Amino acid sequence: MRFFKSLLSATLLIAGALAAKKSPTERFSEYHTKALSSSPLKLSETSYKSLTSTPRDYSVVVLLTALENRFGCQLCRDFQPEYDLLGKGWVKGDKKAESRLLFGTLDFVDGRDVFVSLGLQTAPVLLLFQPTEGPHAVASKDPIRYDFTTGPPTAEQVHGWLSRHLTDRPHPPVKRPINWQRWASAITIILGGITLVATASPYILPVIQNRALWATGSMFFVLLFTSGYMFCQIRNVPYVTGNGKGGVSYFAGSFQNQHGLETQVVGGLYGILAITFTVLVTKVPTISNPRYQQVAAVACGGTIFLLQSALLSIFRIKNGGYPFSLPPFM
Amino acid sequence: MRSLLSLAVLAAASVVSAVSVTGNRLLVVLDDVAEKESYSKLFGSLADRGFDITYDTPRSEDLQLFHLGERTYDHIVFLPTKVKALGPKLTPQILLDFVNAAGNIMVALSATTPASTSTVAFLAELGISLPQERTGLVVDHFNYDTVSASEKHDTLVLHNSKPVRYDMWDVFSLRDDEFLALPHTVGHTLGAGELLTPILRAPSTAYSYNPKEQTEAVDPDDLFAAGQQLALASAFQARNSARVTVLGSAEMLQDKWFDTKVAVEGGSKVSTKNAEFAKTLTGWTFQELGVLRVEEIEHRLKDSNETNPEIYRIKNEVHYQISLSEYRWDAWVPFNANPNDPPQLEVSMLSPFHRLNLAPEEHSATDRTRTYSTDLILPDQHGIFNLRVNYKRPFYTYVDEKCTVSVRHMAHDEWPRSFVISGAWPWISGIGATVSGFVMFCAIWVYSKPAAPLVKKTQ
């Protein structure tokens, strides 16, 4: 067994050495033929070494990744389809290999030693090996590394990065496959919707033409936006935060900031105030019993007063120097 | 009496004005004031040219280059001194300040006396390197003086018939049969700076070595420099046109080398041209030669008399001219640029939009200036442009003149009217048709009798 292992490694070594012996042009045409059938190339340790060995008159992009579940590399899995798309699109758009660029993928499982020799602690890593000879040769034979700082990049972003580095060469654009399913479903839904509206119009029309519904909707809409809903959406603020003492802080203590809960509380307060107000204006005068009317009026007035007081006290949390307040929440 | 006196003063003034452009106060720094006797011809020539020469030693207490922030001398000549450093009055910083204040310096070195550390540090800042241990001797086993140095080969006999580059001013060049003798020369090397220009380079067979340490052989690693890399005299012109020259052999300025006859191997004895060379060298260093002056700059619209307006419009035709004169020993004369390398006008905003040759205009013999001019069409881009003449050539003081003009866009009433543009005629007739149609409609409407009310209600 041991013998076999060493024999295997020896053959591999020899194969690698043989591969490395080949001239760069031969190497390129060999890998390019493979790439025509499946790009990016699935690399092993040996092929990685031969592909990236110097001298080379072509460029190589290698994605060092760890796709298996046990590594838990979400970024690798998110980026993989984009990278495949880029590799496929490039090879398809550049069949004659005028750009002399190859795409490869090396999984951690297949090339543990490469990861070790490069001293990589994280994956994925995207390396661009520039040619060391030929018209586009660069001085440094070390690869350029792509910066994965802001989440998984799209194929277009990486394409742009490649285009910047591979000047004066063709840059076949990324072609995303047309999502037929999405188009089909969208058209079906639109047509279905039109049919639905047409057939159900006797039932829908009264709803659409219902003034109270529109009034409620408008009120809700206005309340939503005047209580900072868009702020929460745009800034992605948390619903509530801890106050550092194990408790929960419902209100952000700053004038410029707010929590998700605040929108609901403040929107609710505004809503009740507005509704009570409209009741006071429209409903209370229509009560025929003077006694009931008086009770209702005073009750509504009291509610408004209480809520306004609460509103002011909440506002004072946000703006410490605010001088006005109403009882009881002074 | 008074008028006589003033006449004398005037005469003196005219003599003084005949000297350098910068001034006539010359300081000579040497080891011992008595030493000046051996340079009497050189200093006599300088005094004749109107320089007011002061001799001093670095050890002197009352030597001051600056008084209340103003230069007290206009030019300095350093002759070899035996001190290790030039002392607190002549530190490299002060020398650099002197150059920054537009003072000119000539440094003469000698292989017999090590250069002072102050000189070395000062020259290093300009990009001129001297050999290590501040001393070195240039020898050439092919171009030596067989009369005085047949043994040591340390008196070089050179002819300097061509300038370093073909397009340079050949102010230091000699005729083919004229020779210079450079005894006990220290070579130096020049950095890559564009302000430096070699005047005299060693022949390709010369090399420099340290006579104290490298007595037997020179290790290639320790070789200071050899061949054409080894400069024997060099010129440096700072951005403010202050000039510094370095001469490797101070002895060549001495009286005895002015009229000695020298001979190269196999050649006959000829007298040296050291005197003429020294005159040119000092004259150039002290701004008696190659000083350019911009007399007048004028730019105007092609058919306008208003000169130097601050604002033009895009695509204006503009005439630009600049008058230059050159100072030669004692007078301003018209400056004649190399016809293959004339001054150029740049029209630039961030980067040049035009770079045009300026053509010399005809001038009469009595003119003291020469006018260069060109016509141009301003670019089709509004902005703040510089009309710049940036003429920097070796051995001439720098000319860098910028005129900033604004180039504005077309004003709203400078476009051609619509009826001038034939392509607009259909549109104009369309407007006319609409207007007349509307008027006719109104007329018909107003003068037609209202119809009988319709039976059908419209609302």
Next chain:
Amino acid sequence: MAVAQQNALLGPPSQSSRTLLRVVILLFIAGAAIASRLFSVIRFESIIHEFDPWFNFRATKYLVANGFYKFWDWFDDRTWHPLGRVTGGTLYPGLMVTSGVIYHILQALTIPIDIRNICVLLAPAFSGLTAFAAYLLTNEMTTSPSAGLLAAAFMGIAPGYISRSVAGSYDNEAIAIFLLVFTFYLWIKALKLGSMLWGALCALFYGYMVASWGGYAFITCILPLHAFVLICMGRYSRRLYVSYTTWYALGTLASMQIPFVGFLPVKTSEHMPALGIFGFLQLVGFIDYVRSAISGRQFQAFLITVLVATFGIGLAGLVALTSLGYIAPWGGRFYSLWDTGYAKVHIPIIASVSEHQPTAWPAFFFDLNILVWLLPAGIWLLYKELRDEHVFVITYALCGSYFAGVMVRLMLTLTPIVCVAAAIAASKLLDTYLVKSPSQTSTSEAGEKKAPKSADKTASPLGVSSMVSKLTIVGAMIVYLLMFVSHCTWVTSNAYSSPSVVLASRMPDGSQHIIDDYREAYQWLRQNTKEDAKIMSWWDYGYQIGGMADRPTLVDNNTWNNTHIATVGKAMSSREEVSYPIMRQHEVDYVLIVFGGLLGYSGDDINKFLWMVRIAEGIWPEEVKERDFFTARGEYRVDDGATDTMKNSLMYKMSYHNYQSMFPPGKAADRVRGVQLPSEGPVLNTIEEAYTTENWIIRIYKVKDLDNVGRDHFSAAAFDRGQKKKATKKRGPRVLRVD
């Protein structure tokens, strides 16, 4: 104040005395509106505020000095050096022309007021007119006579409007809000009467609005939206047709006269709704005519189908033309209103402006107080009646509240309609609870309008009988209104009356201390630098330098050229070796930065620095990287742990140059970031400190000339510090000189 006079309204019966009273009240409201905007003039002095007003002021001075035609063709060679700015063609001239006309009228009347005071006081003066316009607009909405007065009062003192119209805030908004409200009033009038005359007047004021403020696009979108909503509600009428077509045809022609707008109304997406509705109205009008001529249900159904189909095809055509490039897509600023993440990713320069941030709820309450919940109540009440003009208020309120939620700055456009809606609600309450007997309703008081009586049966019949409830409710309402007045006064006095050129702080003993570093620095520049010394600073300060120091700047608050701004950003965020050639190329003489570390002034350049980096990165992604300014743990630090890129950036070096010398060794601290600084300060070679103001807020550096003897600045600076050039033994190949 208006509330106090409300009671008096009930007393005098005659029509003329009522009109007189109304005029007096409106005058008082205008007076209050103007008076509450004068805090800053009284506290500080008559000075132009903030940033943009400084440019408007400078442009006005140019207009007054050189006349209108020169102003129209003005090429400004003192900004955006060396590009210059075609100012006459890239500004909204309405504001300057207004001030210029006022100035010339006053001169003709031999009233010698200098142009600065006119500019300072223009905004308050126009706020009085805005209050009047709000009165007119509200009177079109309701029959209640008190609603208009209440709306005028609200409009006069609402902080949301005051924030942009205090004395000295000489900005386009100063007159634009008046024009906005007045144009809407004219639109409603035109719509109600179906009058061409009012439509033409509306177009005229729309043209004035276009000449004054880029926010005219709001009108351009709201009016067609209103028309569209009316059509959808089946409320198409001849009145709508006449008023809309008149407005659109004349208004578009008027707007195209402004050079800055030019052909935009037919070329960009922002203006397409107006054009589309114009075409749609023709179609609807035609079909309406046909329908009235020919009857038949089938035919009508067919026509409606045609209508909807045409609308759909028109929309598709618009999309197609946009994607083909004939119509410019939505501009970045407009697009970012819909796709709120767009600006942050694609146009950092828009996202960097604090006015373009989303609004948190306290800002709404701060600017509108009780009006913010009176608005939904008002909307509900408007739904009761829902005439055409009410639809307008509702549409406007819905759009306005969305826009105000997305961008703080658009609070300004929301405020007028909030005032109108809230006034309608409040007046309804007061009318209901103030009338004497239950049998009388508020409608009896309405005299001047013959508007059709509404059909709502629920509100009118009875009334409030009990004196207790009347007193409670009216009393409470008066308390809220009084609190609103004091809130507005407090907000105006505390938040909106600082000129931001001058900072005020309180000393421990309570006295006021004025920090005047900005003007100190600008004055220094004015007096100590040559006339055409170019100043590089971040664009925020461009207008102020141009206005106060009168020196050319590289970039300013008119952010039309992103690349030029990015160039400045790159110079600030790169190493000296990189920055120096950029500064030489742009002929920069001085660099001005704002540094708040000593005083704890948080609006300084180090806090804005990341925006400079981001904007520069947008143009040179390979050379400037935002990532490099953060530590490995993702922190933005300026202390010992700062990254090397940060420490070597020109901005960092300029901010902290010599700062350590203010403190005992090792004790240097930055009071904004609250951190200890490294004991060794940064070293500058290519620029040198020229001036630092009293509180270190402004630091000015002079860009050194090329070294006289041809050295690079690093060795020159090293030589000046006394470090001798080492006579290094040459290693490796010799460097040969080639001549």
